[in-house]
Amino acid sequence: MYKVIGSRASRGLRVLWMLEELGQPYEHVPAKPRSDEALAANPSGKIPALQVDGETITDAVAIMTYLADRHEALTFGAGTLERARQDAFTLMILDEVENLLWMAARHTFVLPEERRVPEIKDSLKWEYEQALPRLEAAMTGPFLTGEMMTLPDMLLTHCLGWAERAGFAEAPAKLADLRARMEARDAFQRVLELP
Template identity: 55%
Template sequence: MYQVIGATKSRAFRVIWMLNEIGVPFEHIAAAPRSEDARQYNPSGKIPALVDGDAVLTDSVAIMTYLGDKHGALTASAGTVERAKQDAMTLWLIDEFDAILWSAAKHSFVLPEEHRVPAVKDTLKFEFERSAAQLSERLEGPFLMGDHLTIPDILACHCLNWAIGAKFPRTDDKLFAYGKSLRDRAAFQATSAM
């Protein structure tokens, strides 16, 4: 059985949601970032981590990709054009959504106060709005990669929720409805209840 290390109010939510989607059992260790519990699995204290037997994997996207490949779920097959398109979308979301939100978090509460530049958050909100509009234009079906849920959907929804919590501007109605449809899924609800 897998162990997932990390509080659900972190990127560990993505991993737990994916495991709930694919119906794979796991044990959840709700460790806070940089806590002693987290450092047992990742010396940097970063979360999430996934324990699979003797292996400890880190980084939410790497973990989700591993789980998708291992279980043949929520991902296109490696070595296919579909997978290359999925990976391109995943990396775009990391660059244009996740990185922006993480920068805002760092300048809000992560960095030591003397190193925070609160004024940068206005620029980050502008960047996020621009990226959200691009994502909305790319959304042609019920999911980012077509007619079924994939890793990029979990990543996008998590970032959209993060943006709401960080008081970023509301997305357009199309992207808002997309996020709501994902939040209505049973696996998302089960993860939220943890």
């Protein structure tokens, strides 16, 4: 059985959602960042962490990739052109969407107050607005990679919700529709009931 360390109100949501989509049993420890449980799993205190077979995997996207590959679901096979396209979407979302959201969070509440530069947020919001139309234009079907839901769809959905809560621009129509469909999924709704 898998053990997920990390609250739903964090990147832990992605891992919990992936496990729900896969129909895999898991134990959930709703730990906050830098809590005793988080530090025991990851010396940085960052969440989420996944414990499996006596090993600990950190970083939400690394965990999601591991789970998708292990269960051969929500991903294309390694070494295929479809997987390369999927990975390109994943990396674009991490680089051009999540990175901006994380930087804004750091300068809002994560960093010590004397280290924050609140003025940076306007620039980050502008960059975000530039990235979303490129993502939307690259969509090739009802999901980012075409007809099949894959890991980047889940990643982007989480980021779009985060962006809304952080006061970033609304997503363009196709991405907003993707988010609505993804958040309506039973697996996503089950995760929202977790602590």
